[in-house]
Amino acid sequence: WAPVPLPTPLQQNGAAVPTKDGSRKRARKVLVVGAVLLALVSGGLGGAVGAYLERNGGVGDVELPQADAEPAGRAPDSVAGIAARALPSVVTLHVSGAEEQGTGTGFVLDDRGHILTNNHVVEPAGADGDISVTFHSGDTAKATVVGRDSGYDLAVVKVTGVSGLQPMTLGNSDSVQVGDPVVAIGAPYDLEGTVTSGIISAKERPITAGGESGDGSDVSYVDALQTDAPINPGNSGGPLLDSKARVIGINSAIRSADDGSDSGGAQSGSIGLGFAIPINQGKRVAEELINTGKATHPVIGVTLDMDYSGDGARVGTKGNDGGPAVIDGGAGDKAGIKAGDVITEVDGQRIHSGEELIVKTRAHRPGDELELTVERGGEELTISLVLGSSDGD
Numbered sequence: 001w002a003p004v005p006l007p008t009p010l011q012q013n014g015a016a017v018p019t020k021d022g023s024r025k026r027a028r029k030v031l032v033v034g035a036v037l038l039a040l041v042s043g044g045l046g047g048a049v050g051a052y053l054e055r056n057g058g059v060g061d062v063e064l065p066q067a068d069a070e071p072a073g074r075a076p077d078s079v080a081g082i083a084a085r086a087l088p089s090v091v092t093l094h095v096s097g098a099e100e101q102g103t104g105t106g107f108v109l110d111d112r113g114h115i116l117t118n119n120h121v122v123e124p125a126g127a128d129g130d131i132s133v134t135f136h137s138g139d140t141a142k143a144t145v146v147g148r149d150s151g152y153d154l155a156v157v158k159v160t161g162v163s164g165l166q167p168m169t170l171g172n173s174d175s176v177q178v179g180d181p182v183v184a185i186g187a188p189y190d191l192e193g194t195v196t197s198g199i200i201s202a203k204e205r206p207i208t209a210g211g212e213s214g215d216g217s218d219v220s221y222v223d224a225l226q227t228d229a230p231i232n233p234g235n236s237g238g239p240l241l242d243s244k245a246r247v248i249g250i251n252s253a254i255r256s257a258d259d260g261s262d263s264g265g266a267q268s269g270s271i272g273l274g275f276a277i278p279i280n281q282g283k284r285v286a287e288e289l290i291n292t293g294k295a296t297h298p299v300i301g302v303t304l305d306m307d308y309s310g311d312g313a314r315v316g317t318k319g320n321d322g323g324p325a326v327i328d329g330g331a332g333d334k335a336g337i338k339a340g341d342v343i344t345e346v347d348g349q350r351i352h353s354g355e356e357l358i359v360k361t362r363a364h365r366p367g368d369e370l371e372l373t374v375e376r377g378g379e380e381l382t383i384s385l386v387l388g389s390s391d392g393d
Contacts, residue, residue, distance in 0.1 A: 077243045082183045083195045085245040087136045089168040090185045090238060091115060092192040093143070093157070095122055097129030105186040105238030106133070106157065107168040107247065109286060113159040116286050117237030118252050119148045119220070120209075122155045133159050136193060147289030151297055151362070153209060153220035153252055154282060156289040168239060171246030173225065173278035176200055181243055182227055184251055184274070186235030198229030198272075204349075206359035207275050209253045221355065223363035224275035225249045231274040240276040249276025281363060298366045298387035301330025302337055304354040312344040312375065313357035335385035338376065345373035361387065 074080035089108045093115075095101060104121030108114075115133065122145055125131050131143040141159040148155035180200045188194050205226045208219055227240060231251050240249035255273035288295045303325040308314040315332075316325040317339050325339045326332050337343075345351065346360040347370060364370065366389030374381045 076245075079183055079195065079197045082241055082243065082245045083185065086168065086183070086185055086239065086241055087193060087195075088166045090136060090193070092134045092187040092190075093117060093121055093237070094132045094134070095125045095129065097124045097126040100124035103187055103190045103234050104236045105192075105234065105251070107237075107239045108165050109156070109290075110167050111165050113162060113165065114146065114286075114290055115143065115157050115159065116250065116282060117155055117157065118250065119150050119153045119155045121237045122148060122157060123150075131157055133157070134192065135162075147293040147295070149285060149289065149295040151220055152277070152281065152285045152295060153222065154250070154277065154285045154289070154295070156286055169244075169246045170279055170283055171242050171244070171248040173248045173280045176203065176225060176242070176248050176278075178203060182229055182248070183241045183245075184227065184229040184231050184235060184238060185241070186231065186238030186251060188230075188232035188234040190234055194235075196230040198227050200225055201228045201272075202226035204363075205275060206351075206356045207253060208355050208359070209275075220252075221359045221362045222252065222275065222277050223281075223359045224253070225278055227274045227276060228272040229274060230270040230272070232270050235274075247279050249278055250282050251276045278363075284365060294391055296366055296389045296391055298361055298364050298368065299331065299390050300337070300357075300361060300385060301327040301332040301388050304357065306354045308342075308354065310342065311352055312342040313351060313354040315339055315341045315343070331385055331388035335372075335383050337372075337374065337383065337385070340376070342375040343372050344375055344380075347371050348373075 074084065076082075076085070091106050091108065093104045093106055095104065102121065102124050104117055106115040106117035106121070109116050122131060125145070131145070132140055133143045134140045139162070141162050143157040143159045146156040146158050178200050181197065182200055183195060183197045185193070185195050203225060205224045207222050207224050209222065225240065225248065227249075229240070231238075231254055233254075235251045236253075238251045239247040240251055242248050251274060253275040255271060255275075257269065257271045285295045303316045303319040305314045305316040315337060319325050319327070326337055343351065343357055346357065349360065351357050351360060361370075364387055366387050368387050370385050370387065372383045372385055374383050
């Protein structure tokens with residue numbers, strides 16, 4: 001008999017034919033696949049853990065790094081040092097009258113309770129209004145007006161029954177130079193105790209402010225210190241301080257961005273153009289208001305033609321009352337000024353209008369001697385004049 005051959009094994013279409021070491025290849029493939037899966041799982045877990053730690057700051061409570069406590073003192077000539085010395089002497093005034101109310105600033109002049117501020121701050125109180133003074137400590141007291149003057153825009157009020165007053169040290173505004181650092185303190189928009197800083201950006205800047213009554217009687221004329229320290233409504237009457245915390249000016253007016261006026265009451269933000277009454281003028285006026293209840297104004301004794309559009313200040317042809325423009329026996333008359341003269345310089349400084357002449361005059365005291373440059377009939381003259389005096393309102 002012959003052996004019967006075994007049938008050939010069936011094969012799947014396209015399948016590989018197994019070899020003798022096929023089992024080992026399959027094992028290696030399983031190991032490789034397993035390693036890849038392990039790496040993917042490990043990477044995924046690591047990423048998830050890392051993301052969790054990143055979001056939550058690690059394991060345990062969060063404690064942020066912080067600088068150690070430092071001494072509270074500051075250098076005396078730093079803004080903080082100046083503010084620390086000056087703030088106890090600065091007050092906030094809340095004024096109310098029959099028709100108006102407002103907020104302003106002032107500072108203590110002496111231990112008797114006298115406080116210097118702007119006239120336009122206390123003006124809303126009228127004759128029988130209420131003035132409340134708030135000190136840096138938070139204590140409050142009622143105040144009464146000792147004297148005020150619209151021409152200088154200055155007023156002195158007084159508190160009684162208050163102890164521990166700290167008078168502000170007065171500096172010398174004649175020593176101020178353009179570029180000097182300054183600090184302003186006040187209550188802009190009733191935010192009392194606000195401190196800002198800047199520099200003196202100009203000196204002897206002739207400005208006029210006020211005049212809301214329409215007759216010109218409440219216009220103030222100031223040969224001002226100009227500063228870029230931010231001041232706003234409510235800063236009025238507050239101190240402008242030098243690097244030794246001494247008052248060199250009384251913050252009084254701002255250039256308003258909306259209407260271009262100099263009014264200290266304009267409701268607009270600071271644009272870096274603030275104006276302060278020099279403290280040398282403020283000191284003289286404050287002393288007169290305390291001692292006599294009113295201030296004196298230095299005068300030339302002439303009526304100016306305020307409609308004159310040329311350069312300089314022209315003396316009118318007649319006075320406001322219909323009399324002569326040059327008052328008989330007045331300072332101008334004694335110096336030889338004539339009607340129609342055009343005054344172009346005061347002590348060598350050029351002036352361009354009647355307002356500027358009044359400003360330059362108000363910066364002096366009665367009895368001071370001025371040297372005026374005058375144009376008359378095409379000729380230029382130099383005239384020496386001793387200022388006269390008139391009582392303020």
